[in-house]
Amino acid sequence: MYTCLPFSAPEVFQSVMLQVFDGIEGVEIVAGYILVWGEDDNQHEHCLRNRLYES
DSSP states (O other): OOOOOOTTHHHHHHHHHHHHTTTOTTEEEETTEEEEOOSSHHHHHHHHHHHHHHO
16 A cells, blocks of 8 residues: 655645744745845855754
């Protein structure tokens, strides 16, 4: 017997990721990708390291 994900799996994943990263500055969730950004390289690196350790 095989179990498969329902057709709404991408929407469920998107919803969960939005809840997990809600309100965290420098993080956006787009189509299953977690985008971490900053105004310069230092801010980007800071946001990335903080988000990886928080998750």
